Amino acid sequence: xxxxxxxxxxxxxxxxxxxxxxxxxxxxxxxxxxxxxxxxxxxxxxxxxxxxxxxxxxxxxxxxxxxxxxxxxxxxxxxxxxxxxxxxxxxxxxxxxxxxxxxxxxxxxxxxxxxxxxxxxxxxxxxxxxxxxxxxxxxxxxxxxxxxxxxxxxxxxxxxxxxxxxxxxxxxxxxxxxxxxxxxxxxxxxxxxxxxxxxxxxxx
Numbered sequence: 001x002x003x004x005x006x007x008x009x010x011x012x013x014x015x016x017x018x019x020x021x022x023x024x025x026x027x028x029x030x031x032x033x034x035x036x037x038x039x040x041x042x043x044x045x046x047x048x049x050x051x052x053x054x055x056x057x058x059x060x061x062x063x064x065x066x067x068x069x070x071x072x073x074x075x076x077x078x079x080x081x082x083x084x085x086x087x088x089x090x091x092x093x094x095x096x097x098x099x100x101x102x103x104x105x106x107x108x109x110x111x112x113x114x115x116x117x118x119x120x121x122x123x124x125x126x127x128x129x130x131x132x133x134x135x136x137x138x139x140x141x142x143x144x145x146x147x148x149x150x151x152x153x154x155x156x157x158x159x160x161x162x163x164x165x166x167x168x169x170x171x172x173x174x175x176x177x178x179x180x181x182x183x184x185x186x187x188x189x190x191x192x193x194x195x196x197x198x199x200x201x202x203x204x
Contacts, residue, residue: 001192010120011150070107
């Protein structure tokens with residue numbers, strides 16, 4: 001049976017990366033889709049782990065070849081998802097999680113209409129600003145731009161299947177784990193995994 005594609009979206013600073021890391025630590029059956037980006041790696045990030053880091057020229061070549069399922073420019077940087085790789089993983093039955101912005105999510109769902117969308121919200125806009133400043137990696141100008149963008153991004157929350165408010169980290173990870181488990185329990189998935197259990201449906 002095909003795997004399930006999970007799309008996780010959040011404004012910068014809402015804790016998306018931390019929640020996804022918590023899910024991957026607790027559920028070995030979920031793998032992370034590694035996106036392409038032109039942004040500079042943050043401290044501790046490695047090419048091929050968090051992202052495939054490429055320069056703008058390389059990104060444009062790959063894009064023009066049709067290599068990407070979706071791509072978008074966010075805060076002055078390009079991000080994209082490999083079309084071929086993602087389709088192969090789903091066809092092989094591997095549950096795959098994709099971290100993208102709301103624009104990318106719209107494009108991906110056209111190709112994967114059964115994808116499960118999850119939007120991560122901060123507990124408040126004030127807390128979001130505090131988290132961004134607490135990183136100590138961005139200038140005031142970048143933070144202001146991210147906060148302005150966050151307001152627009154959060155208006156698209158209604159386009160997603162599930163919404164998790166990241167107030168308490170442990171609870172939010174529990175919620176994300178619950179979404180993944182619930183998706184696996186959908187009727188079509190259960191019937192495909194355990195066909196013999198549903199033999200009674202064919203009986204008169």
